[in-house]
Amino acid sequence: MSAAHVLSQHFERVLLVDRDGQDVAHERQGVPQVDHLHVLMRRGWLAFNELFQGIGEELIRAGAAEVDWGTNCYWVGRFGAFPRPPSDITSRLCSRRLLEKTVRARLASNPRIELVEHFEAETFRWDSSRSRLLAVKARDGRDLEASLFVDASGRNGPFRSKAVLEKVDARASYATCVVRIPHAERLPFRQAYVQVCAPHHLRGGGINPIEDGFHLAMMVGAGHEMPPGDKEGFLDYARSLRDPCVAQVLSEAEFVGPIRCFRRMAGTRVLRPAFQADNLVTVGDALCALNPVYGQGMTVSLLSALELGRQLAQEGRTSQKRFNELVAGPWLTAAGEDLRVPGCTLENVSVRERLTMRFNSILGDRVMLRATFDPDAHQRAMRVLHMVDPPSALLPLALPRVG
Ligand SMILES: Cc1cc2nc3c(=O)[nH]c(=O)nc-3n(C[C@H](O)[C@H](O)[C@H](O)COP(=O)(O)OP(=O)(O)OC[C@H]3O[C@@H](n4cnc5c(N)ncnc54)[C@H](O)[C@@H]3O)c2cc1C
Incomplete structure (x- = not known):
């Protein structure tokens, strides 16, 4: 479109x-x-507004939720929860x-x-x-x-x-449901995300605001993990995540509509x-x-x-x-990242590309480790994840410090 x-x-x-x-x-x-x-990354949000003038305001009027990916987002990455200073990485969710x-x-x-x-x-x-x-x-x-x-x-x-x-093919899959969270304004975050971090953590999940006061709850799986499509299974899966944030919110949530699964990702x-x-x-x-x-x-x-x-x-x-x-x-x-999932299959991917992917993952881990404990590194990593800055902006964070 x-x-x-x-x-x-x-x-x-x-x-x-x-x-x-x-x-x-x-x-x-x-x-x-x-x-x-x-979710629309910050760069996507900017491009969207550049392409369709005034569409951001239209979405806000239609109820899209504003999110600062620094302060509003409780994100559990590979090495723990990221810091949450206010940031300029904002977008709208709907x-x-x-x-x-x-x-x-x-x-x-x-x-x-x-x-x-x-x-x-x-x-x-x-x-x-x-x-x-x-x-x-x-x-x-x-x-x-x-x-x-x-x-x-x-x-x-x-x-x-x-x-x-x-x-x-890391056999990634989703299960998603619209939920209503009582007193969502009292939560300590607007969105929460427990990331899949292969090879050890193949389950993930999150909760994100959308329009009309609803939230989307989603469970993610990779490799042999596949989030279930029934409510009890969904809640059990949430409870099994390595951080309780999503399960705690869901324990009070009203499930609105069916749980939908997506398996071919x-x-x-x-x-x-x-x-x-x-x-x-x-x-x-x-x-x-x-x-x-x-x-x-x-x-x-x-x-x-x-x-x-x-x-x-x-x-x-x-x-x-x-x-x-x-x-x-x-x-x-x-x-x-997919390559790290046990059992991930590859077709027609050159050896050179595989090596580049592996090398990127090693550098990526160094960046994420620093981003977990250093708010400035986190801000810089977010700018790259949101495609505002090119990946090369992370090289100073990924390379060992000399002196
Ligand atoms: C489960 C899931 C979750 C996702 N979450 C995110 C996310 O959080 N953030 C994000 O940025 N992206 C996400 N994506 C990716 C996102 O959906 C796509 O990248 C994006 O929609 C691509 O846009 P597109 O216009 O290329 O294709 P699409 O949006 O898929 O549109 C394709 C269009 O082509 C039409 N079409 C298909 N076949 C034919 C045909 N034979 N003849 C005529 N018309 C046809 C379809 O009806 C459709 O209108 C997700 C994808 C999946 C599967």
């Missing part, structure tokens, strides 16, 4: 095709993760459905964007030289012609099954695409679906939309290369 918005600044007519209908209140087959926690609804309303009022619902893209039609695409074809036989195609069809998009993918990245053409770019999860535990996916998609706008404004054309570069860092970070 953010790519369509950007395209409308450069083209008179943009067709936004979706296999689902517009009504985000209902089941989303194309976005099965819609009911799970979707449900994924509210995010989508707000963006869709913007797109619906954009006269250059035409929403084509229930169009399940299946393949493309080529020109005679097979270097340019002419049309996208739907499963039901319809086809739509265009001069430029942006594939943002997500982690289950139709063209991925024909592509060669790199895959890192392997990280996958397109190594060789099914289609390559001068007028096709692949972005977002369609290009690189990260293990969502690291909360980077939407931020990467929003940054890709900004990059698309930059390419069209400055170069008048698109190039896949820069989108590939954009996902490289988040991919290494997420896959590097």
Whole structure:
């Protein structure tokens, strides 16, 4: 959707095709993760506001909760709870459905964007030289012609099954439920998170505010750990975490609605695409679906939309290369952590990449150790986790101090 918005600044007519209908209140087959926690990293929040002016205020009016990831967040990392000084790493939390609804309303009022619902893209039609695409074809036989195609069809998009993918599968899984917490304002934090830290701690969980005074409770598992989908099992799982913060909150919470599970969360990245053409770019999860535990996916998609706008404004054309570069860092970070999970399986990941991931993990541990005991190091680590600063900003924290 953010790519369509950007395209409308450069083209008179943009067709936004979706296999689902517009009504985000209902089941989303194309976005099965819609009911799970979707935090927007600080960089993503900034990009979101840059792309859609005033949308931050709109979300606040709709009830999105403000969070300072320093002082409001009780986060138990690998070496214990992080310090909680006030920080400039702030963003808003709300449900994924509210995010989508707000963006869709913007797109619906954009006269250059035409929403084509229930169009399940299946393949493309080529020109005679097979270097340019002419049309996208739907499963039901319809086809739509265009001069430029942006594939943002997500982690289950139709063209991925024909592509060669790199895959890192730590068998991560979620169970999520909307809860109401009595007197949430009296809690010593706004959000709490007990992180999965492989290889020893394969269970994690958290509690996060969303709109309308509700919270999303989530349990996370990796490797052989899989959070259950029934209430008793969910509460038992929360009690088994290495910090009691989430279980204590949940003991008083009212469970609203069903517990939803998500099991297919392997990280996958397109190594060789099914289609390559001068007028096709692949972005977002369609290009690189990260293990969502690291909360980077939407931020990467929003940054890709900004990059698309930059390419069209400055170069008048698109190039896949820069989108590939954009996902490289988040991919290494997420896959590097996944690699530590016992039984994690890899497909098509080069030896060089594996070594880089392992090396990053070692440096990452040094950073997290310092961030646990040093508020300044914590602030710097948060800026990188939230993709505000590049990972290189952490090197001084990761390298041994001399003298
Ligand atoms: C359980 C879970 C939790 C997550 N939590 C977070 C989080 O906390 N923070 C975060 O930043 N990210 C999170 N993510 C990742 C986030 O959901 C994605 O990174 C983000 O939605 C990617 O956006 P996208 O536009 O590339 O794809 P999507 O948002 O998946 O959108 C794809 C679109 O393509 C449509 N589509 C699919 N197939 C077709 C077809 N054949 N024809 C036409 N249309 C089609 C779909 O209907 C959908 O509208 C999570 C993911 C999962 C699985």
